[in-house]
Amino acid sequence: MQLHKIASYFPCFGVNKRQEIERLVYEISKRDKISPEKILSPVYSDNFESLKNRLIKIRFPYASKYNKTIRPYLPKIAIKPADKFNPGDSEFNPARIFIEKSAASSGLKNNFRKSFPEAKFTEISSLKDFIRDNKTSGPSSYNKRRDNVFITNEKYDFFKKCPCTKGAVGCGYHIFNLGFGCVFDCxxxxxxxxxxxxxxxxxxxxxKFFERFRRYKKLKMRIGTGEFSDSLMLDHITEYSVDIIEFFNKHEDVTFEFKTKSANIYNILKSRHSGNIVVSWSLNPQGIIDKNEFFTASLSERLDSAEKCAQAGYKVGFHFDPVIYFNGWEKEYQSVIDLLFNKINPKDIAWISMGTFRLKPELKPLIENRFPDNKILDEELLAGYDNKLRYPYGLRYTIYKSLLNSFKKYSKKLPIYLCMEEISIWQDLKSA
Ligand code: SF4
Structure with missing residues (x-):
């Protein structure tokens, strides 16, 4: 039975009910690699509630065991093959570089010209006008974003407090809003x-950012560039890190973080710093990197880079975020932690953060379209305390506890925090 034929089995159900059954069967079929027929025959019922509940138990076995009511997110299945991400050429080689008129004589433009002599350079009045006149959206446009670079003069949006998530324990982080978009594809x-x-x-x-920062600065603040981009992905071209490190040499009470999945540390290593710079890496087992973090540096390249930065006197940070649950996760994450502490002395670590995979419901169809063979959506992701889809509470707790125990084997003094997690998980972990 083809998936789209499922609807014909339930002629008495309305559109919304059929859509929900179709979604549940689709997700079970994808995860368990079994045909929709085999899923439906043992649970078939023409009573919608009864059929839906039986399918929910198959789709969410862990959550069904602990929760009386489960309200899964069951959007319409709408996968367009044309939206599929194609890893193609991993090298970043933009075809078009647009420069705002006011940035036409900038050093950044010259750096891009030297790096991409074949690209077509075009002057535009402003990015805002360009976006207004060239509206694009959706996965296929996102797939093409690496073809275009915009060199701008930022006027308003310099810094912001990390919005965190409603109901979570915040960490007081600030965002240095230096650019938007990423050459990697997670x-x-x-x-x-x-x-x-x-x-x-x-x-x-x-x-201009530095000029504004003098007014924005708060005592002992933590601020970084890796929120809407990867801090070091093109640092050999932008050379942002050179200016940033030099600037923060004069603001020793502020901690600045470069957050990356790259090994692009040439400028970092050659800079003279004042000890208030943290270079941090997001870490995952190599199997997860291979399937979910396209074009990024390998785990060993990230750890080698961290070792070099620590040797150069920088504090280093590590983000176990997102932690992705899969069969065998515990052993794999334990190995990542062992590899990390084989290279890095705990005293060089500024912080470690942990956060399990979560997503806004709106992101789910985009991932399905761009990465139809993904496995990350196969696990149990249900609306959590902030309406983001998350693993069930008990599973998240188990993951954090396991990672914490592994960290403790190496040091009991590591500064560890949870990213975007609810208060009760923090409390449960503290009292365990
Ligand atoms: S490294 Fe991955 S998660 Fe981070 S901004 Fe780039 S694509 Fe997004």
Whole structure:
């Protein structure tokens, strides 16, 4: 039986009910690699509630064991093959570079010209006008974003407090909003849903950021660039890190973080710093990197880079975020932690964060379209305390507890925090 024929089995159900059954059968069939017929025959019922409940138990066995009521997110299945991500050429080689008129004589433009002599350079009045006149959206446009670069002069949006998530324990982080978009392609990246620009944006006026920072600065603040982009992905071209490190040498009470999945540390290593710079890496088992973090540095390249930065006197940070649950997760994450502490002395670590995979419901169809063979959506993701889809509470608790125990084997003094997690998980972990 083809998936689209499922609807014909339930002629008495309305559109919404059929859609929900179709979605449940689709997700079970994809995860368990069995035909819809085999799923439906043992549970078949023409009573909608009864059939739906039976399917929910198969789709969410862990959550069904612990929760009386489960309200899964069951959107319409709408997969367009044309939206599929094609890893193609991993090398970043933009075809078009657009420069805002006011940034036409910038050093950043010259750096891009030297790096991409074949690209077509075009002057535009402003990015805002360009977006207004060239509206794009959806996965197929996101797939093409690496073709276009925008060199801009930022005017308003310099810094912001990390919005965290409703009901979570915040960590007081601030975002240094230096550009938008990423050359890497992670299946779970929230920028896929957040992005409305048809390319990657790089401000040329970093000095304006520094000028504004003097007014924005707060005592002992933590701030970083890795929220709407990867801090070091193109640092050999932008050379942002050179100016940033030099600037923060004069603000030793502020901690600045470069957050990356790259091994692009050449400028970092050659800079003279004041000890208030943290270079951090997001870590995952190599199997997860291979299937979910396209074009990024391997786990060993990330750890080698961290070792070099620590040797150069930088504090280093690590983000176990997102932790992705899969069969065998515990052993794999334990190995990542062992590899990490084989290279890095705990005293060089500024912080470690942990956060399990979560996503806004709106991101789910985008991941399904761009990465139809993904496995990350196969696990049990249900609306959590902030309406984001998350693993069930008990599973998240088990994951954090296991990672914490592994960290403790190496040091009991590591500064560890949870990213975007609810208060009760923090409390349960503390009292365990
Ligand atoms: S490295 Fe970060 S910003 Fe870049 S695609 Fe991956 S998750 Fe998104």
């Amino acid at each position: 299946t779970y990246c929230y920028l896929q849903e957040y992005n409305n620009a048809p390319g990657l944006i790089f401000p040329a006026n970093i000095n």
